[in-house]
Amino acid sequence: MFDRTHKRFTYVTLAGTIAFAIAGAAPVHAENQDVPQLSGTYVFNATQNCLPSTGDLESLTGTMTFDPSTGKMKLFEYITSGNPLTLQKGKGTDIFSNSASTFTLDSTTFQAFYGKLAKGVATSFSFIGVVGDGCALQVSLTLQ
Amino acid sequence: MNVSRTVDGEDVMHHRFRLRNSTLRITMALAFAAFAVSFSGASAMAQSSRAGPPAVPMLKGGYALTDVQMCNSGNSSQITALATFDTTTGKLKLKGYIATGNPVTLDTLTQTLSYSNSATTVTLGDTVYQVTYGKVANGIATYLSMIAAANPCAAQIWLSRQ
Numbered sequence: 001m002f003d004r005t006h007k008r009f010t011y012v013t014l015a016g017t018i019a020f021a022i023a024g025a026a027p028v029h030a031e032n033q034d035v036p037q038l039s040g041t042y043v044f045n046a047t048q049n050c051l052p053s054t055g056d057l058e059s060l061t062g063t064m065t066f067d068p069s070t071g072k073m074k075l076f077e078y079i080t081s082g083n084p085l086t087l088q089k090g091k092g093t094d095i096f097s098n099s100a101s102t103f104t105l106d107s108t109t110f111q112a113f114y115g116k117l118a119k120g121v122a123t124s125f126s127f128i129g130v131v132g133d134g135c136a137l138q139v140s141l142t143l144q
Numbered sequence: 145m146n147v148s149r150t151v152d153g154e155d156v157m158h159h160r161f162r163l164r165n166s167t168l169r170i171t172m173a174l175a176f177a178a179f180a181v182s183f184s185g186a187s188a189m190a191q192s193s194r195a196g197p198p199a200v201p202m203l204k205g206g207y208a209l210t211d212v213q214m215c216n217s218g219n220s221s222q223i224t225a226l227a228t229f230d231t232t233t234g235k236l237k238l239k240g241y242i243a244t245g246n247p248v249t250l251d252t253l254t255q256t257l258s259y260s261n262s263a264t265t266v267t268l269g270d271t272v273y274q275v276t277y278g279k280v281a282n283g284i285a286t287y288l289s290m291i292a293a294a295n296p297c298a299a300q301i302w303l304s305r306q
Contacts, residue, residue: 045302047212049220052246057214111241111250113208113226115304116286124287124304126210128224128241130250136243138222140210140302142287 034100036114036122038066042141044077053134056081062090064141071095073105103127110137118143200263201277201285203229207303209238215297220244225253227303234258236268266290273301 046060062077073096079088097104103112108131115124123143131137211223225240236259243250257269266275271294278287286305291298 047222049222049243049248051218051220052248057220111224113224113240114306115208116306124208126208126224126302126304128222128243128250130243130248134247136222136248136250138210138212138224138243140208140304142304 035098036100036117036125037068037120038073038096038098038103038125039068039121041065041144042124043144044139044141046137046139048131048135048137050132050135053132056083060139063144066096071097110139115142199280199283200261201280201288202231202283203236203259203261203266203288203303204231204284205229206306208306209240210302211299212301213297213299217296219297223253226306229259234260271299273299 042064044060044062044064046058048056048058048060050056050058058079058081060077060079062075065074067073073094075090075092075094077090079090080086081088094106098112101112103110103125108129110127110129112125112127114122115126117123121143124141126138126140128136128138205228207227207229209223209225209227211221211225213221213223221242221244223238223240223242225238228237228239230237236257238253238255238257240253241250242253258267260267261275264275266273266288271292273290273292275288275290277285278289280286284305285303288303289301291300293299
């Protein structure tokens with residue numbers, strides 16, 4: 001008798017705990033679903049248009065590797081720019097964060113659009129913004 | 145030797161059966177061959193009919209769009225937006241941002257265009273782009289890259305499906 005009651009109590013308690021856990025986790029889960037995660041290495045193409053200001057137009061190609069645990073992005077890129085045009089190699093590390101509609105690199109916030117998600121990770125995304133002295137920077141990334 | 149004899153004995157004993165069996169085998173082989181020929185013929189016909197008109201990937205649903213337009217006049221613009229293709233209306237809705245002007249400013253953009261596509265081109269409004277499709281899933285293009293020269297501007301667009 002006690003065992004049965006105890007078992008029932010246990011079941012009820014267990015069910016309640018699970019229900020509570022699900023209810024408690026739901027908003028967090030929904031929140032995570034809303035914000036695609038940036039994780040791993042992405043191949044990117046970018047155009048930085050400074051024609052109206054400095055007269056320079058840069059094309060960039062390379063990789064960005066995002067580590068969501070540290071919030072850091074490692075960059076490796078080739079850049080064509082200047083007159084005459086030259087190809088230069090660059091690399092660096094920046095701090096990043098993102099929301100459902102924005103991507104922030106260091107202190108610059110860009111407007112972002114995400115492609116397909118795989119287990120919450122964006123397999124592609126694009127962002128655009130105005131940087132520096134009147135340059136438009138537009139980047140398109142695809143997960144490796 | 146013993147083994148050989150036994151085999152010989154079996155051969156003799158089952159000669160009649162073997163004849164029937166071999167006749168059956170030949171008949172079955174012929175039937176199978178005939179089926180195989182007709183099947184491969186049908187398959188080849190199906191393949192050739194499939195190879196005839198190139199498949200046209202569908203543009204459907206939401207895509208992250210990147211658009212770069214460079215003009216000889218010195219004007220340029222860059223668009224990053226969500227592009228939604230509606231196959232029932234043939235309309236493309238753009239909702240996003242455009243960077244253009246002097247000085248460059250980032251402004252919101254909302255635009256609706258008619259669209260159509262073939263295996264090699266995409267037409268947006270009046271502009272015909274040469275297109276290269278990436279992976280196609282269930283007949284729908286998941287990625288495409290296209291380019292057009294609409295004097296005095298050159299336009300390049302990349303689309304990645306959500």
